[in-house]
Amino acid sequence: MPGPFADPNTVNPVLLPDGSAHAGTVFLKPVLDHPRIEVGEYxxxxxxxxxxxxxxHLAPYLYPTSPETLRIGRFCQIASGVQFITASANHRHDGISSFPFMIFGGDDPMSRPSMPKPGRDTIIGNDVWIGTGATVLPGAEIGNGVIIGAGAVVSGRVPSYSVVAGNPARVLRFRFDAETIARLERLAWWEWPIETILSAEAxxxxGDVDALERRAPRVG
Incomplete structure (x- = not known):
């Protein structure tokens, strides 16, 4: 029989063969105490x-006073070297110069002409795998079940269950056809009770969506 599954509030959920915790892997929910970051369990x-x-480490330009947020869903997998470059990293670039005069002294930075307008939130769906060294740019909206290749530079809207890679990142393929993606989005397995999820691991x-639908919790 397998041992108990890691509690979502465990900081270091991976155990090494000697029984010690792997310090380099963390569940994000218990380690992120930041007013502008929301993250789902697991x-x-x-x-x-x-x-x-x-x-x-993950979002170096997201400050407690930033107007934008970083939202990460459940069961996401974020490899070493990934960074989220959120909107507070932006410079104004609609005029002649992009130089951030406001950060080098003078009046209230928020009132200065060089201060860019607030940017969009960065949103990561559920069950997203972000490969080593990838960069997610301000305001990106990444759908559920997306796989992002190592070193990719991702911006804009990324459709659910796509595979993207490159700089700039582009969709290489979809993991399933449109009908299957719609079924998976409706199933939203990541919202199920953890006991049901574990029983449906296979x-x-x-790739058997029919079998997964039979595992779905019944409502009512």
């Missing part, structure tokens, strides 16, 4: 050199 990040501050990690 989403994890890895780092070859674990940081003291995971929020600053179906979730396999």
């Amino acid at each position: 989403s994890y990040a890895s780092a070859h050199h674990p940081p003291d501050d995971w929020a600053a 179906e979730i990690c396999g």
Whole structure:
């Protein structure tokens, strides 16, 4: 019989053969104490050199006073070297110069002409796998079940269950046909109780959507 599944509030959920915890892998929900970041249960990040501050490591330009948010769904997998470049990193670039005069002194920075307008939130769906060294740019909206290749630079809207790679990232293919994607979006397995998810592990990690639908919790 398999051992108990890691509690979503565990900081280091991966155990090494000697029983010690792997410091370089964390469930994000218990380690992110940042007013502008929302993250779902069981989403994890890895780092070859674990940081003291995971929020600053993943989103270095997202400040407690930033107007935008970073929202990450459940069961996301974030590899080492991934960064989310949120909107507070932006410079104004609609005029002649992009130089940020407002950060080098003078009046209230928020009132200065060089201050860019607030940008969009960055939104990561559920069950998204972000490969090593990928960069997610301000305001990106990544759908459910997306796979992002190592080193990709991602912006804009990324459709659910697509595979994207490159700089700039582009859709290489879809993991399933449109009808199957719609069925998977309706199933939203990531919202099921964890016991149901674990009992359906073979179906979730396999390709039989009919079998997964039979596993879905019944409502009413």
